[in-house]
Amino acid sequence: MTSTSKTTGADAASIASVDAAKAYAAESLIAEDIDAYLEKHQHKSLLRFITCGSVDDGKSTLIGRLLYDSKMIFEDQLSALEKDSKSSGTQGQNIDFALLVDGLAAEREQGITIDVAYRFFATEKRKFIVADTPGHEQYTRNMVTGASNADLAVILVDARQGILTQTRRHSYLVHLLGIKNVVLAVNKMDLVGYGKDWFDEIVENYKEFAQSIGMENFTAIPISGLAGDNITSLSAGMSWYKGPTLMEMLESAPINDSRMLDRDFRLNVQWVNRPNLDFRGFSGNITSGKVKPGDDIRVLPSGKTSTVKSIVTMDGDLEEAVAGQSVTLTFNDEIDCSRGAVITNASSPVEVADHFETTLVWMAEEEMLPGRPYIMKIGSNMVSATITEPKFEVNVNTMAHEPSRTLKLNAIGVCNINTDRAVPFEAYNDNPDMGGFILIDRITNATVGAGMIHFALRRSQNVHWQAVDIDREAHAAQKNQKPRLLWFTGLSGSGKSTIANLVEKKLFALGKHSFLLDGDNVRHGLNKDLGFTDVDRVENIRRISEVAKLMTDAGLIVLTAFISPFRAERRMARELFPDGEFIEVFIDTPLDVAESRDVKGLYKKARDGKLKNFTGIDSPYEAPQEPEIHIDTTEMDAEAAAERIVSAILNESD
Amino acid sequence: MISSNRLTHLQRLEAESIHIMREVVAETENPVMLYSVGKDSACMLHLAKKAFYPSPPPFPLLHVDTTWKFKAMYELRQKAAEDAGMDLLVYQNPEAIEKGINPFDHGALHTDMWKTDGLKQALDKYGFDAAFGGARRDEEKSRAKERVFSFRSSNHRWDPKNQRPELWKLYNARKAKGESIRVFPLSNWTELDIWQYIHLENIEIVPLYKSAMRPTVERDGMLIMVDDDRFPLKEGEEPVMRSIRFRTLGCYPLTGAVESEAATLPEIIQEMLLTTTSERQGRAIDHDQSASMEKKKQEGYF
Structure with a gap:
């Protein structure tokens, strides 16, 4: 794999100079009134996103550009960058933004990123965490990992290439992981003369594909990561494009936690807090909904009910807690509740089951063995699980369903899973934290697979089978x-x-x-x-x-x-x-x-x-x-x- | 309504760190929190208090000491542990004590023996199978790919090619006997987040982060504070009183100060936002080459 083809044609574009970065410099508010600045910035929200693209799409350059434009690069890093750009960069005498984000030494030499790297930057409105993942097919595992926590995905395509096999693969994975905000960033517009026709044709092709995989909507933006077009401000070269810029999109896209807020209350119990005989609290993260003292709750799998007595935190008892928060609840009754239990509102509890249909992504060199017991971690439950052979494997390049007996590294398939104990869950599409799971090898303890529950094949609680009159x-x-x-x-x-x-x-x-x-x-x-x-x-x-x-x-x-x-x-x-x-x-x-x-x-x-x-x-x-x-x-x-x-x-x- | 329900970035980071700490306590046998007395440690300790309140955090603090930290750090160390209701373990590598290893005569060996070896020895001595550390992904390029749960072999080696994928909020803490994990609950925090949180939560930090007149000498372009009389002054060298503060704290002879007038947290944050050099520049340890940190990590340095 060579890196020399990366961002070819760079000489045709000009690189923003160091002076430009300084001109962008710190907002005047910082210098004039730091307290006002802090007040403003403590109310920022947090957006996690993933960038997908192959080696040639200019992904690292785009991320480097975002860090650079939001002034997340310091002078010492910049001088190191200038030095590195000359010794191992691919941009001649210009700054190679990609060098900013290619992390481990081995990767830098190879010129490709081989793992998930996390980057941080912030604007006035938001803090951002970017999961930067490589685009090759053999790194499906990494992309799925990066996408699992993302609120938004930026799918990069090279304007000269259009929609490629890997674009389809990335889009499929993004859709599979349930990311609702998708940005199609048509990059290197500078190399196609900022032509509207190029852009429109790519968007049209993509729309057709998106519909075929069930992706409901996406936002297409013509950009140049290298030249900075439509990143933070509208491009002068593309007056036909009226917005939004990539940054506007990142700053306004809805966040998953907000989506989970309107759903029923669920909390995964991680730990029982018992400092003394008088206090018994249940600590965990609220995966969806809200909870208030006095609310009727139900504990699964036992099905026992009680009411919330208090929401305990070190900052005092809360009047309400919402999706995303880590809290400790106490109840008005002594009911059985321990790690692995799920606390829900009493009227709409989650299902409890031990037999599921799932989509599985295999992440280990050693292939999946149907019938072999693995450890399944879902929420705070660890159970023994066996997988049947795949109903079909999805060819991630063609989306075709193909018969398969097993799953190899990076393969994705639909399989049924049996667990040795019934666990509370929800469908992944409804609540990723209640329906996403990992599989762990019993011997090596490695994480070998990740999966998403579609539905239970039979309910373990009360109703066992389809009730038939002729039994x-x-x-x-x-x-x-x-x-x-x-x-x-x-x-x-x-x-x-x-x-x-x-x-x-x-x-x-x-x-x-x-x-x-x-x-x-x-x-x-x-x-x-x-x-x-x-x-x-x-x-x-x-x-x-x-x-x-x-x-x-x-x-x-x-x-x-x-x-x-x-x-x-x-x-x-x-x-x-x-x-x-x-x-x-x-x-x-x-x-x-x-x-x-x-x-x-x-x-x-x-x-x-x-x-x-x-x-x-x-x-x-x-x-x-x-x-x-x-x-x-x-x-x-x-x-x-x-x-x-x-x-x-x-x-x-x- | 929506805005009052929407969590801020700091609230989300806090919730994530708390979640991570509770997972470790639930799934490992003998966890410990590495406490270096710096601002990141202060933040991490504060989060631990929140995670387990009203119980005290159910693990001890471990300070891997080099005997060369700033005096002010030693003063805060005991108090912070007592305030949290936690045991404080202090470990000093006996071999380094015996050989009198110091930053003036021994260069890189100082960090290797006191910190890298000291940490391994301490973890082995107490049999800890999980250790919380305050490292952040934004500190340095090689850390951007570090997992939250970082798996170490029985001889404490980190294998960057053999890390476990981390999806959703699911962390795999399983390991064989003798193996251990380092856990980084502050992975997704940035330097600005840390400062903002310290400011909002009123967390006690070592006063050295705030500017004051302090005795200094200049060495290799770095301002070094003369914190005690072990500092070997050169012929005719006189410490000069300067208004300085530190952006990061380590062994005092290895930690560069910045000249500053910032004496309050908002002023510190203001200075940080206006400044143009990154945090680690003040540390002599990774000046040589950008890949040096990765090598250190493979050897077991935190």
Whole structure:
């Protein structure tokens, strides 16, 4: 990656001189009446924004320009900058603003920024925090990080290039993270002769794209970061553009906290404050809404209610606290409330759930493993979470939905997530602090992913499933039987399928309603996308278990015949069913006997090394320790075994 | 209505710092607050008092001492801890004491041994797994990319390429045994924010920040205050009384003063806004090259 192409054509533009900066100099109020100045400036608001653009779009130059124009560059930095500009700058004898913001030594040598850097500047109206992130595709992670806290995004395009793939990628990410204020800054207008046509065409193209991704509105501004056009004042070269300037936009855009103010009250409890037996306060940050003493509140997940007694701060009790503030609340009743709880207004509490649909951004070199437990941090909760394989991955360059089995570094996909404990939450779009989460690797403790909750797939509190009038009891009663899952397990060639088949025939003859799920048959249809790796074996069993579960809900006696060599998977299946419904049937055939039968010739292939991961040969079989039914095939034939199984379940169940 | 509900930039910064401190207390086992007695430390301590009120902050203060701080700093140190109801731990590197390491004879070694080594030794001695520091991202270019939760290996190294992404208000404080984190609750504050907050909240600071007549000598273009009789005067050199103040405080022989008449906080802020040199210029430590700070950080300097 070279940096030499950066801001090419700079020689065509003139750089504001040091004298100009001095002319901009401190407002006269500072010198004349500092108290008045301070009074004015303590009421400033704070806007966080992100700048997105690729190496050639002049992003660092623009940020350098904003710092420079708001007098955030001191003389010593300026002289260092002048020196650096000559030694490693790309602007000849002129000042290279980009050098001001390219931070770490390694990056400066490479000429690209590789991480998120935060810059600060202020005007009379606002203080600004800029998250400066690199634009390459491999840095999606950094852009998402920078965008997560931004009130506004500046998307830079080079006027000569127009809307590029990376423009679309940046816009998609900005929209994904829910940023409401988007500025399309068409940069380097000086290099296209300040032409209105160039600008209009780019805006038209962008509008079409914005609509296609659901971005509701944006503001387009023609600028030159290098020459300072339409940054703080309207450009003389572009009299056709009537405003706003970039700075006016930054100074007037609404801030997220204001948006959250009108929503229902929510506070994430971080810490319980107990200095002595007489005081019990709940400390946390208000993510939305307002709270007053006397308000009726509810604590989730317990659902207990009380009223607010006081809002305690070191500056005295408050009459009201609002979104964004960190406070401590006390209640009028002693109710259970600890870290991880969410305090809400009593009438409109948040949902509590343990199963979600989410969009996930993967941030680690090691790819996401469906089924593996990660630690999920959401609000102040830490829970164990497992991810299913992506429903689809989003190609961030084309926005196409593509099938995927996993997510690699910087990939984005829609996945379902299960947590081991129900957590209070809201949809990310409604409240980012209640619906955004990170995933942490259990071993390395690294933050490996970030996600946004769309909605809960089932509510854990009170309502479990879609309530249906014809429930599983009704289905079973109609069939005059108790639903059962007969889970046959045993080595390949042990006789599972043969015996299961006989059992079903007997049940059928007795007028029972049943269904046999056979390993090979399932793999031809439902699970034809799965192979024989450990990950796939786990998924294979999970799907079969879920299908069997639906069938028992319908009142059927279900028989499954799979090797299912691992105890952990069989336990996973068992846990899906009510007590007594899952019957483990161990078809116990010694390896040498099974191998000598070798009906399908598979043992020979495995012994010859032509078949990998074959159970009993190079992959273990973990025999059941306490099966409900144990069939020793060296003691009885298939017919006798089937008879025994049928009588066992019918005697037990009827 | 809207305006009364809208938080100012200082209120938002305050809320963020408080949130960060509470996360650390909830998620780490043995946190400590590094207290250097400077204005940033004063601000951070004040925020800690607010975060846990009415409880005192549930961690001690740690001063990694070099024995070469200004006298006025030592005077404020004990008082500030007592006012906050916190324990104050003072650590001095025994090896540096034994070898008599000082800024006059030992140059860079002075900072390495007293501060860098001293800090590591102190953290190891007490087994702290999280340490609050008052560093800000606006201080220096390499700090602009520092995370709020900065992860350190078991030998206190900082790996700029291996930092954890920080999204929303979610900080990952998990670590293996022996590893630790440095936490910077003032990351998003600027020098002006700090001063404005000290002014508004009436926070006690070392008087050296305000101008007064003080004995000084000029060394390498820096005005150095002669704070005690350990200062080796050259032949015929006489300290000169000048009206000076300090924009940053460290070891007195290494800290340059500015000539100033600003004796009140508004005057200090006024001077700062009108001045044209950045804050760290007064420190001898990172004069050499702009990348020196990054090297120091990788070695474990705060």
